[in-house]
Amino acid sequence: MNAKVISIYAADTSGVCSALYELGGMTVVHDASGCNSTYATHDEPRWYDRKSMIYISALTEADAVMGNDSKFIRDVAKAAGELSPKFIAICGSPMPAMTGFDYSAAAEEIERETGLTTFFVDTNGTHSYLQGAEGAFLNIAKLFCREGxxxxxxxxxxxxxxxxxxxxxxxxxxxxxxxxxxxxxxxxxxxxxxxxxxxxxxxxxxxxxxxxxxxxxxxxxxxxxxxxxxxxxxxxxxxxxxxxxxxxxxxxxxxxxxxxxGEKAVENAHMIVAGESVFASSLGAELGAKTVATVGIRNSEVLSGTDIFCEEEAELEKLFSQHKTVIADPLFRPICKVASFVSLPHVAFSGRCFLKDIPDLIDKDVSKKLNL
Structure with missing residues (x-):
């Protein structure tokens, strides 16, 4: 997302950690020491009351420059021996992506040393959480789902x-x-x-x-x-x-x-719903409103012919100004010059800021819940 005022969405590495959080595996993000707080405490609300094996490799400048891959492999294998996870997942951040770290080879070596199913998710910290979660889910399905x-x-x-x-x-x-x-x-x-x-x-x-x-x-x-x-x-x-x-x-x-x-008619053209493609489009269908997907699938697999995909701040500001009511995460408010702004927090966008304000809209009277 190209932005000067509004926030950005959680990164692909956070998506991996979130997707695998409850499955009993060990997730290792190849990144600098201290960055675990980004993936855990900022983007993962379960961190406060439920344990999970999510770790940072503590990549140093010397390791990155010299290509000390054996340290990463050795540390992951040692930790797995002590913790006995059901599988090992590794993913990356911008620095190892820049130095050309070979995740596939590392995963093969770790699996050979530990005997545990090991896979990597191709992340570099620059894509959205959805890409990381998608890769994690897909690996789990391919490696563990069996026809029985x-x-x-x-x-x-x-x-x-x-x-x-x-x-x-x-x-x-x-x-x-x-x-x-x-x-x-x-x-x-x-x-x-x-x-x-x-x-x-x-x-x-x-x-x-x-x-x-x-x-x-x-x-x-x-x-x-x-x-x-x-x-x-x-x-x-x-x-x-x-x-x-x-x-x-x-x-x-x-x-x-x-x-x-994706099968909906726009009855309330003055209203627009912004957010992740599937959720925003579903809510738009319920309200008969237009949808602007700001992250996620951007084609007809999810969106209808009247839906829009937009991730540029300037274009979003112009689009919002053309509607009377905007339903979006509170951090979109600064670029919404509209008569009515309806707050609908999204953890992937505003993190912990509005956790207590996120409503459960499943099979509920949406208009009443959102005070429309």
Whole structure:
């Protein structure tokens, strides 16, 4: 995002850490000492009440300049021997990307020394959290998902659940309850309140529900490899939730993939919703509002013909000025010269600043919740 006033989204490394946080593996970010606070305390609200094996390699200037890769490999292998993680994931920051660190070779060497499944996620700290989370989810699916028992009738994989998009409020548990109330069961959840063992059974699901842009790649993989169709959308509001439930049932019966949040009519053209592609488009569908995706998927896999993808601050300011009401993270407020600004905090954008103000909109009266 090109910006002078507003914030930027959490980096790809934070996405990796968030996606893998609860799965029992050891995540190592190749970066300078002290940078763990960025990935943990700033972007990861679970850090305060739940432990996870997330570490920094403590890369020094001498190590970077001299290419001391053996120290990284040795330290990771030693830590794994002491901690016994279920897997090892490594990812990178800008400095090792600049020096050409070979993550693939390092992962192979660590796996050979430890006997543990080891993979790398291609990050460099300059992309958004969604790219990192997508890579982490995809590696988990490819390495641990196996076709086993028969398909479980009306079972659903929830894909794309991280606190960066859904905070640590009741949203994810509300999605699970909504599924149960509509005759479905939860097969797995990538990757909140779900274990690695549960996620490994994802191929047995009848359908996947993609609730964030970082889940699209995994949903496609499960469809192409195991024939699990997917539906894209977040069950926000009463009306859109009903549509999403019907689309999930159609996907199960017909074996088709459906972009639910991309099928909408704009009735309230004066209103615009800004944010991550899937969530913003789903909320826009519920409200009959325009959507501007400021991060995430930018094409028809998620967005409708009336939706816009924009990550340039100057263009966003101009776009917002053309509408009476803007629904967005509070840190967008400085560039919103509009009659009505509706605050909807997004952890990946404003971090811990407004955690207590993030509402649970799942199957709720959105207008009442947002005081529209």
């Amino acid at each position: 028992k028969e398909k479980q009738a009306n079972s659903v994989n929830i894909i794309g659940a991280t606190p960066l998009d859904f905070s640590v409020n009741t949203s994810v548990s509300s999605i699970k309850k909504w599924l149960l109330d509509n005759g479905f069961s939860v097969q797995s959840c990538f990757a909140m309140d779900s274990s690695l063992d549960e996620i490994s059974t994802a191929p047995q699901a009848a359908v996947s529900l993609v609730i964030s842009s970082d889940g699209i790649a995994v949903a496609k993989y499960l469809f192409d490899t195991y024939g699990v169709p997917y539906v894209v959308g977040v069950p926000v509001g009463k009306s859109f939730s009903k549509k999403l439930s019907a689309d999930l049932k159609r996907a199960v019966s017909e074996g088709v993939c459906i972009n639910s949040c």
